Amino acid sequence: MKILISSRGEKTIKLLVPTRLIFNRFTAFIVAKILTKYVSFNENINISSYDITRIVKEFIRMKKKFPDLVLVDIESSDGDIIQIKL
Amino acid sequence: MAITFGKKIYELRKEKGLTQEELSEKLGVSPQAVSKWENDLSYPDVMLLPKIAQILGVTVDELLSTSPKKETVILPESQRKNIDDLILKIVVNSSDGDKIRVNLPMSLVKIGLEMGMKMPNISGNNALKEVDLEQILALVEKGVIGKLVDVESARGDIIEIVVE
Numbered sequence: 001m002k003i004l005i006s007s008r009g010e011k012t013i014k015l016l017v018p019t020r021l022i023f024n025r026f027t028a029f030i031v032a033k034i035l036t037k038y039v040s041f042n043e044n045i046n047i048s049s050y051d052i053t054r055i056v057k058e059f060i061r062m063k064k065k066f067p068d069l070v071l072v073d074i075e076s077s078d079g080d081i082i083q084i085k086l
Numbered sequence: 087m088a089i090t091f092g093k094k095i096y097e098l099r100k101e102k103g104l105t106q107e108e109l110s111e112k113l114g115v116s117p118q119a120v121s122k123w124e125n126d127l128s129y130p131d132v133m134l135l136p137k138i139a140q141i142l143g144v145t146v147d148e149l150l151s152t153s154p155k156k157e158t159v160i161l162p163e164s165q166r167k168n169i170d171d172l173i174l175k176i177v178v179n180s181s182d183g184d185k186i187r188v189n190l191p192m193s194l195v196k197i198g199l200e201m202g203m204k205m206p207n208i209s210g211n212n213a214l215k216e217v218d219l220e221q222i223l224a225l226v227e228k229g230v231i232g233k234l235v236d237v238e239s240a241r242g243d244i245i246e247i248v249v250e
Contacts, residue, residue: 004105051201055194062191065171068103070189077183085103 001086002068008079019086023059028052062086092126094149098142099124100187112141158232166229169193174222174249181242192226192249195219222247 001022003015032049062069069086089097099109099120106124110117113134122128130138139149161167170193178186199219222234226249235247 006105047201051197054197058191058193058197061170062193066173066191069173069191070100070103070187072189073100073185073187075185077180081105083105 001084004081004083004085006081019060019063023056025053025056028056059086090126091129091150092124094151095120095138095142096124098144098149102142104141109141113137158230158234161229161231163229169196169226172226172231172249174247177244177246177248179244192223196223199223217247222249 001017001019003017004012005015006012029049029052032047032052035047035052063086066086070083071086072082072084074080074082099106104112106117106120110120113120113130115130115134119128119130123130135146135149139146142149170191172192174190174192174195176186176188176190178184180186217235217237225234231249233246233248235245237243237245239245
């Protein structure tokens with residue numbers, strides 16, 4: 001996963017993070033625990049560790065199918081850019 | 087509605103996942119030149135067109151064509167792709183000049199819906215509040231792809247949802 005943060009007149013930050021380091025069963029378990037404990041969702045939203053594991057598996061499958069897929073790309077009117085690539 | 091040459095270059099560059107700097111480096115021009123092209127303030131030298139087309143993965147014809155690419159089509163069952171291989175693209179061009187692009191694999195959208203998420207949870211934009219993701223998913227399952235939502239709010243924000 002590549003994260004690019006660029007601000008006009010500032011240094012561009014490029015972060016290269018191994019996708020497996022972020023998306024694995026262990027982080028899925030931790031994220032699910034944090035979400036259920038600290039984040040209050042609308043009552044219609046139920047996020048379990050099973051759901052997070054499904055999302056993790058899907059991200060890994062998408063990484064193989066669409067390497068370099070740009071998940072989020074934000075360009076502000078001030079010239080700031082935030083980009084997250086798979 | 088016809089799209090401009092600048093917008094075409096912008097969209098193709100984004101599809102390829104290139105920044106203006108990366109594209110300018112490959113073409114041997116300045117990033118400012120690419121920015122001017124994308125904002126329709128100037129045009130590239132005609133000798134650069136084949137190289138631009140090659141880098142952006144299209145023909146020169148396609149590059150110069152101003153007809154919009156994202157039409158809505160209903161695919162016959164034999165031509166339909168697996169829904170898990172489709173991407174939901176949310177494009178928001180705000181009146182303030184902010185440009186937001188979110189590309190979500192349809193499979194993730196399906197999981198999100200099963201978890202009870204709605205559009206505002208995904209995009210955070212109020213103009214998308216009334217967009218029903220479940221209906222979009224139902225359309226896609228019936229073979230409808232392309233531009234499914236095109237909203238221009240009173241404030242001047244332009245929002246598009248495209249499935250490709």
